[in-house]
Amino acid sequence: MSLQVSRRALVACRRPLTGTLPLRICASSSSHAHEEHHSPSEDASQYSKEGFGSPFWRNAILLSIVGVAVYKYAPEPSSDAYLTRWINLYCRPASYWLDINARNTAQREEITMANLILSEGKTSKIHRFRDVHALESKSPFNNGVGMNVDISDLVVRVE
Numbered sequence: 485m486s487l488q489v490s491r492r493a494l495v496a497c498r499r500p501l502t503g504t505l506p507l508r509i510c511a512s513s514s515s516h517a518h519e520e521h522h523s524p525s526e527d528a529s530q531y532s533k534e535g536f537g538s539p540f541w542r543n544a545i546l547l548s549i550v551g552v553a554v555y556k557y558a559p560e561p562s563s564d565a566y567l568t569r570w571i572n573l574y575c576r577p578a579s580y581w582l583d584i585n586a587r588n589t590a591q592r593e594e595i596t597m598a599n600l601i602l603s604e605g606k607t608s609k610i611h612r613f614r615d616v617h618a619l620e621s622k623s624p625f626n627n628g629v630g631m632n633v634d635i636s637d638l639v640v641r642v643e
Contacts, residue, residue, distance in 0.1 A: 616640055 532538070559565045563572075 610641075616642075 535541075559567075562568070
């Protein structure tokens with residue numbers, strides 16, 4: 485597969501471009517045509533010296549020496565070390581964080597209960613009359629014996 489790809493690339497490189505490009509571009513009117521041709525040994529650019537004396541390697545060695553010195557001469561881990569005391573100066577005690585966590589948990593529980601009440605809430609099952617005045621407009625006439633209903637103590641709830 486790679487042989488076919490390289491063969492196609494070689495054939496594409498050998499094709500003349502004069503048929504596809506205008507003659508003006510192919511003409512030697514560019515500024516490169518009048519320059520002197522330099523050999524690769526006469527390259528004008530200067531490169532920095534490569535080796536273990538470069539700034540990268542120098543910094544890497546110095547950093548490793550400083551790291552070893554800090555590890556060797558650092559104080560032993562205890563609560564009396566300067567750095568530990570300085571960190572503890574700006575830290576809050578554990579009881580402070582426990583109080584905040586307990587308060588947050590209680591607030592979350594209240595919010596959860598409120599959400600539960602709101603999500604499971606339903607309207608009350610009260611039968612409501614569409615026309616409340618219909619109770620008062622009942623005709624006392626045309627009722628059979630024993631059909632009179634006393635509605636004098638009836639109280640209509642209006643919400």
